[in-house]
Amino acid sequence: MSSEKIRRYGDELYDALVTRTPVAPLTDRDPTLTIEDAYRSQRHMVERRVLAGETIIGKKIGATSKPVQERLGVHQPDFGQLTSGMAHREGDAIDLSGLIQPFVEAELAFVLKEDLNGPGITAMDVIRATDYVVPCFEIVDSRIDDWKIKIQDTVADNASCGVFVLGNTRGDPRKLDITLAGMVLEKNGDVCATGAGAAVQGGPANAVAWLANTLGALGIPFKAGEVILSGSQSALIPVADGDEFVCTIGGLGSCRMTVMRKEAVWQAH
Template structure:
């Protein structure tokens, strides 16, 4: 790592206060461009501890940078991850206030819930698929506590992989006959189609995201527990969230979910 323990604490506190006050901060990599993935995760762990101390709870994990274009943008060949907190989970049809975020965007993705624990290293895609108990439609609100989304890899990892909130659809039992790589999506705003996608946009197979998470976290001594959510990554480019918007994600086999944004 290229930062001291004191810097880790200071950066986590800065992100914590930015989240609380809805006031963004400058990228850490502006002053320290050498910061990398391990530096980002060190800050993320400290920030997670601060949020847990406030009474929140980690109920799963999100994977980011699961598509080749996003990895190329950040100059990496691997996804990143962040915890999902209970306080950020919303039900289908939720109304959100744009003032609850700093610079929110919306993206649709497939979300799994584990039926049994999973711990790497060595977890295969087949083992990951077998560990999943339920699948549901998801709309993630990504948000950045970093000014103007001027993020490099260490910045977004430190900032909980830019997670803001997630809307979850009705859970559906996993069907072994369904190939989730081929699960289709139509994403619209105000009735106008904005994007289409398929499960294969997430690391080639959403189940591969689960395996990657289990193996990556396992190297850090963390087990994916039964009941935890796994957000497998965006299936299309994120869209800005604006007052008065209504977003709908229609998934094959999983149904449709809706997110409404309050007007001023």
């Protein structure tokens, strides 16, 4: 595929992000679009964000669990870049106004203390290189109209990254069983999803190793200090103004999040 078309798709998706106006599926318009082409478009979209003042602070794995794959109609993992404009801490007011068609998922985030350069990375290498893990939320979003995506669409759209929220409770993965630990996701006080680390490619550290090796083969290392989202342990949950979510991971702790559109936040003050 021509470089001009690659850039045009990346520009379309960046403009959709900024204007909050979704675009028609790329694969409907161009059935010849390959996954490799889509990653090149993703790179251009992320470069636009960096040029606008954001920095790359980590990576994410998408579509790792069966519930998410079935919901999205994709059947292999993908990856995206995390930028400073996506990052939130527990306790921040999460504004939905900048998103188009969001869903919530709960997962485990790794914060690295050492670089990881694949290929050849194992799950144990990931554990050794991790400073700490935290429960977290990712609010995924799609710049593709009505989430009508194939794997190429979500890849080009930076793995449907929206924003993410890191919990305040830090854990040492050398002292936690992050594979067997259960996860409970509550929405407005009701349990809406459960899962376990094993649902994510046999364990979150396995998923992070897969990503380190996949990116390493492309010449992209993990850097110390980066945040790595290891993939959803829950189904995708719809989100609306005023919703309150709690994600609890056994042996680690909880992350709480409240979402509200900016207009509603202003009215509350």
